[in-house]
Amino acid sequence: xxxxxxxxxxxxxxxxxxxxxxxxxxxxxxxxxxxxxxxxxxxxxxxxxxxxxxxxxxxxxxxxxxxxxxxxxxxxxxxxxxxxxxxxxxxxxxxxxxxxxxxxxxxxxxxxxx
Amino acid sequence: xxxxxxxxxxxxxxxxxxxxxxxxxxxxxxxxxxxxxxxxxxxxxxxxxxxxxxxxxxxxxxxxxxxxxxxxxxxxxxxxxxxxxxxxxxxxxxxxxxxxxxxxxxxxxxxxx
Numbered sequence: 001x002x003x004x005x006x007x008x009x010x011x012x013x014x015x016x017x018x019x020x021x022x023x024x025x026x027x028x029x030x031x032x033x034x035x036x037x038x039x040x041x042x043x044x045x046x047x048x049x050x051x052x053x054x055x056x057x058x059x060x061x062x063x064x065x066x067x068x069x070x071x072x073x074x075x076x077x078x079x080x081x082x083x084x085x086x087x088x089x090x091x092x093x094x095x096x097x098x099x100x101x102x103x104x105x106x107x108x109x110x111x112x113x114x
Numbered sequence: 115x116x117x118x119x120x121x122x123x124x125x126x127x128x129x130x131x132x133x134x135x136x137x138x139x140x141x142x143x144x145x146x147x148x149x150x151x152x153x154x155x156x157x158x159x160x161x162x163x164x165x166x167x168x169x170x171x172x173x174x175x176x177x178x179x180x181x182x183x184x185x186x187x188x189x190x191x192x193x194x195x196x197x198x199x200x201x202x203x204x205x206x207x208x209x210x211x212x213x214x215x216x217x218x219x220x221x222x223x224x225x226x227x
Binding site for chain 2 (some may be wrong): 004024040041042043044045048056064066091093102105106107108
């Protein structure tokens with residue numbers, strides 16, 4: 001069974017440019033999460049989807065960040081415009097359904113903003 | 115406010131010995147706890163979990179202990195193997211409502227051959 005797929009794996013952009021990350025969860029997983037991981041820190045939740053509905057986006061900086069999961073399968077996280085402080089690893093995870101249990105993580109996208 | 119704390123950034127253990135990783139939490143609403151393992155350039159991988167109704171959960175070489183009164187949990191790995199070298203994250207959640215996982219800052223475990 002394929003795991004959570006993320007692309008790109010690495011991205012280098014200049015500040016004020018837009019950037020987008022893509023995630024394809026494990027097949028059949030209804031719940032999808034985007035996490036942000038800064039260097040030396042643990043992952044922090046940005047947004048959680050149940051199917052196509054964003055059920056928790058309280059930690060998403062909505063002035064510059066947006067996300068979508070239009071058909072309840074894959075998802076895109078966008079930053080526009082990017083700032084220097086956005087340099088981090090962006091992790092996507094999925095789980096079978098709502099409820100705490102095993103969240104399966106993708107390899108992450110490492111973003112560097114210059 | 116760090117609700118989940120891993121106070122040891124790093125730990126070195128001889129191969130074959132026991133590795134003990136510690137985690138403290140402050141939020142009394144947390145009732146489900148997980149350990150994740152992370153290799154460089156990979157996402158975290160689920161290792162083991164424990165519900166607050168238990169004080170111990172075992173899976174092969176890995177055992178997690180929960181002390182609710184002390185708000186403390188620990189992960190024991192015995193015997194430690196070179197492949198166990200990784201960063202270990204403790205995570206917690208309050209299952210009533212919010213499904214968000216709150217992670218600690220991680221402990222880098224190095225197994226010395």
